[in-house]
Amino acid sequence: MPLARRHVPTVIARSLASRLLHVGLGKPANLRYSGAEFLAEAVNSEQIPPLKAEPEAVFLGRANAGKSTMLNLVMGRHNLVITSNKPGATKSLKFFRWQLAAPGHARSVVLVDAPGYGARGRVEWGTLVDAYIENREQLRRIYVCINAKTLLNRYDFSMLEHLIHLAQDRDGQWAIQPIITKIDTVPLAEASQNIREIIRGLEGLPRGNPALLRKPFVMGMEGRQGAKLIELGTIRLKPPIPINVHNEILSLQICQQVLQAGNTLVGCWRMRVVFWVHHDGPERKGTIRGPRREHCVQ
Numbered sequence: 001m002p003l004a005r006r007h008v009p010t011v012i013a014r015s016l017a018s019r020l021l022h023v024g025l026g027k028p029a030n031l032r033y034s035g036a037e038f039l040a041e042a043v044n045s046e047q048i049p050p051l052k053a054e055p056e057a058v059f060l061g062r063a064n065a066g067k068s069t070m071l072n073l074v075m076g077r078h079n080l081v082i083t084s085n086k087p088g089a090t091k092s093l094k095f096f097r098w099q100l101a102a103p104g105h106a107r108s109v110v111l112v113d114a115p116g117y118g119a120r121g122r123v124e125w126g127t128l129v130d131a132y133i134e135n136r137e138q139l140r141r142i143y144v145c146i147n148a149k150t151l152l153n154r155y156d157f158s159m160l161e162h163l164i165h166l167a168q169d170r171d172g173q174w175a176i177q178p179i180i181t182k183i184d185t186v187p188l189a190e191a192s193q194n195i196r197e198i199i200r201g202l203e204g205l206p207r208g209n210p211a212l213l214r215k216p217f218v219m220g221m222e223g224r225q226g227a228k229l230i231e232l233g234t235i236r237l238k239p240p241i242p243i244n245v246h247n248e249i250l251s252l253q254i255c256q257q258v259l260q261a262g263n264t265l266v267g268c269w270r271m272r273v274v275f276w277v278h279h280d281g282p283e284r285k286g287t288i289r290g291p292r293r294e295h296c297v298q
């Protein structure tokens with residue numbers, strides 16, 4: 001049976017969802033997603049817009065890793081961000097505002113799509129992304145998308161090494177979160193093996209730097225129209241994968257259920273983006289509980 005067809009009873013998913021929305025974020029989920037808009041584009045470093053007001057998160061990854069798709073998914077839009085099956089589709093930095101409203105307060109973040117690196121990348125794209133990361137004061141999170149099928153390769157590894165190196169001078173300004181993408185493109189029998197292999201690869205990175213969050217998110221999607229997260233929670237992964245990864249998979253499966261439940265709830269994943277982006281910064285140094293908070297379902 002295809003991965004996407006496997007379902008966990010909605011009732012279980014909802015009760016877990018409501019638990020994580022209470023426990024994970026300390027608030028009932030009377031939140032609503034209120035919009036996403038394109039703000040600006042930069043093809044070179046001079047064009048990077050200042051946009052000082054809101055915190056930012058950028059999506060990096062090899063060309064075709066699924067960065068733009070992730071952005072659409074997070075913002076709840078099918079085609080606000082242009083995607084393509086041809087590597088090298090995104091050729092500039094693209095800035096989007098994504099808003100979340102809750103009674104009493106509204107939060108917004110700027111999410112940034114970036115051109116891909118690796119064999120299909122270009123030197124000028126690298127220069128642009130470097131200029132952005134090195135000078136962006138409001139940057140709070142760097143998501144690094146790793147294709148589940150092609151695994152962590154030398155380009156991913158050296159990008160992560162580079163980011164960890166940069167993070168040393170940033171005093172906790174931003175954190176690096178790996179995301180394993182396109183898990184649905186890997187045959188079921190190989191999914192857990194690939195996840196484990198990527199995690200093993202991540203373990204080879206320099207240790208001792210808290211900027212790297214070592215527990216990757218795992219995601220996949222189904223259907224051209226759907227662009228929704230597949231339900232990995234019911235897959236029997238063999239051999240058993242580490243519990244932390246399982247938690248992530250489960251939380252993504254819950255996320256989809258929450259999204260399906262309507263506009264009164266937003267997905268755990270989306271909330272985490274906002275939550276981290278707002279609380280992950282030098283201003284909160286010392287009060288952050290660390291990567292545990294990354295995982296809504298414990």
Ligand SMILES: Nc1nc2c(ncn2[C@@H]2O[C@H](COP(=O)(O)OP(=O)(O)OP(=O)(O)O)[C@@H](O)[C@H]2O)c(=O)[nH]1
Nearest residue numbers: 063064065066067068069084088089090116182221
């Ligand atoms: N099956 C499947 N396809 C995906 C997934 N994520 C992205 N894709 C497809 O992969 C292709 C590349 O996705 P993009 O989001 O454009 O990738 P990107 O990393 O932004 O690529 P560049 O802009 O070229 O660097 C598109 O055809 C997407 O529909 C996924 O989780 N599962």
Ligand SMILES: [Mg+2]
Nearest residue numbers: 067068089090
């Ligand atoms: Mg893209």
